[in-house]
Amino acid sequence: MASRTILKESQIMKIHYITGIAAIFVVALHIMMRLVVPFEQSLEYDYIIANYKNIIYVLILESILVLISVHGFNGIRIILLELRQSRAWENMVTVVTISAMIGLIAYGTRTIILANGL
Amino acid sequence: MNNTTIDNKNERRITLKVYRENRGQDSGSHHDTFEVPYKKWTTVLDALLYVKSYMDPSVAIRYSCRMASCGSCGMKINGVPKLACYTKISELETSTVECEPLPNFPIIRDLVTDFSRFFNHHKSMQPYIQTNDSTEADNSKGTFSFYQSPEDVDKYLQFSYCIKCGLCYSACPTVGTDLNFPGPQALAQQYRYFADTRDESKKRLDIVDDRHGIWRCHFAGSCSKVCPKGVDPALGIQLLRSYMLGISKNDKIPAKKIEINDDNNNNGKI
Numbered sequence A: 001m002a003s004r005t006i007l008k009e010s011q012i013m014k015i016h017y018i019t020g021i022a023a024i025f026v027v028a029l030h031i032m033m034r035l036v037v038p039f040e041q042s043l044e045y046d047y048i049i050a051n052y053k054n055i056i057y058v059l060i061l062e063s064i065l066v067l068i069s070v071h072g073f074n075g076i077r078i079i080l081l082e083l084r085q086s087r088a089w090e091n092m093v094t095v096v097t098i099s100a101m102i103g104l105i106a107y108g109t110r111t112i113i114l115a116n117g118l
Numbered sequence B: 001m002n003n004t005t006i007d008n009k010n011e012r013r014i015t016l017k018v019y020r021e022n023r024g025q026d027s028g029s030h031h032d033t034f035e036v037p038y039k040k041w042t043t044v045l046d047a048l049l050y051v052k053s054y055m056d057p058s059v060a061i062r063y064s065c066r067m068a069s070c071g072s073c074g075m076k077i078n079g080v081p082k083l084a085c086y087t088k089i090s091e092l093e094t095s096t097v098e099c100e101p102l103p104n105f106p107i108i109r110d111l112v113t114d115f116s117r118f119f120n121h122h123k124s125m126q127p128y129i130q131t132n133d134s135t136e137a138d139n140s141k142g143t144f145s146f147y148q149s150p151e152d153v154d155k156y157l158q159f160s161y162c163i164k165c166g167l168c169y170s171a172c173p174t175v176g177t178d179l180n181f182p183g184p185q186a187l188a189q190q191y192r193y194f195a196d197t198r199d200e201s202k203k204r205l206d207i208v209d210d211r212h213g214i215w216r217c218h219f220a221g222s223c224s225k226v227c228p229k230g231v232d233p234a235l236g237i238q239l240l241r242s243y244m245l246g247i248s249k250n251d252k253i254p255a256k257k258i259e260i261n262d263d264n265n266n267n268g269k270i
């Protein structure tokens, strides 16, 4: 029954649960950091750019990006795997979700780096 | 039931709505209704057998023990998977009782479904004690038994009550979409043998650690809700997972082998 894969399903699910639970904390921190000023003000251009220059804010943003991308795309992989059962479908789902995960992390990281002005 | 029962004026009657389909003939499906007399103790299986005896012998059902032991008579009764022999008409408290085949199983005819895939999943769990000790099988070396304390037995006893009726399998939403998912019955049996101190197989966790394996349980819990034997397959799945996540440690002490000496009749004692 078990197929040859790089990671065992139990290892993937450990990552899934850890990223899911960790995301709760970093998203909570992220929301709290946004709440220190009135909502309108938090959306102003200068305020946002200033946030991107704050290294702690940036580290939290990057970790949300990585945690939610890994967790979310694996979540989508799980959902899609249950829809159909064939080797071709499974391989396609794995390749597409991992590529999308890497693509989103790369694009998000690029935005963070550009806004930070590094 | 004889004619005196049928003529009894005080007798209560129930409308039995039975799903009809024959896989062999492409005539589609429909429901047939039958007015059936019942008493306080009449089960749905009794009512269906009444229909077969007196009204329509062609209704297809599967049953054997009539006492919730063989696991043959599972069907959807008023929308819920149940054993027909273990469900009394009176306890349903409806004027119509609808009998349909178990979902998640291919239909053979009427209420009879094909259990091949279900049994294959069960077999793929290697549902038997595996020991490295060959002396047990070698009669020339005497007769042995493996000692288990009541605590050792408690770890798996509940899961060994499974009668393979398939009710949990038919209630499982994952099975509904993923046919390669072993289902609650098979996974709970994997835990039953994993937790048994006589079993020495090292492969048990690997067997279920698959893309379509144990992780595709999302804890709907409907399996445990419909199980007629109190097995709680969802619990078995979660217990097995806790070993796979490293939350529980496998500190199983192998069962001690003891020789049974028939001469002085100390069977089972150390």
Ligand code: HEM
Pocket (backbone or CB within 6 Å): A016, A017, A019, A020, A021, A023, A024, A027, A068, A071, A072, A073, A074, A075, A076, A078, A079, B215, B217, B218, B219
């Ligand atoms: C991006 C969209 C998301 C998708 C597609 C997704 C998908 C999933 C899936 C499929 C599971 C497994 C559930 C199961 O096995 O029954 C799961 C679990 C979990 N998710 Fe998400 N998730 C997403 C976002 C999030 C976010 C934003 C958080 C936290 C802030 C989160 C936290 C968790 C936690 C803690 C679990 C473990 C609990 C459980 O297994 O039920 N998820 N997620």
Ligand code: SF4
Pocket (backbone or CB within 6 Å): B161, B162, B163, B164, B165, B166, B167, B168, B169, B184, B185, B188, B223, B226, B227, B228, B229, B230, B231, B232, B233
């Ligand atoms: S676990 Fe319960 S519901 Fe499932 S097959 Fe066994 S006895 Fe039937």
Ligand code: FES
Pocket (backbone or CB within 6 Å): B062, B063, B064, B065, B066, B067, B068, B069, B070, B071, B072, B073, B074, B083, B084, B085, B086
């Ligand atoms: S007839 Fe055996 S379980 Fe119902």
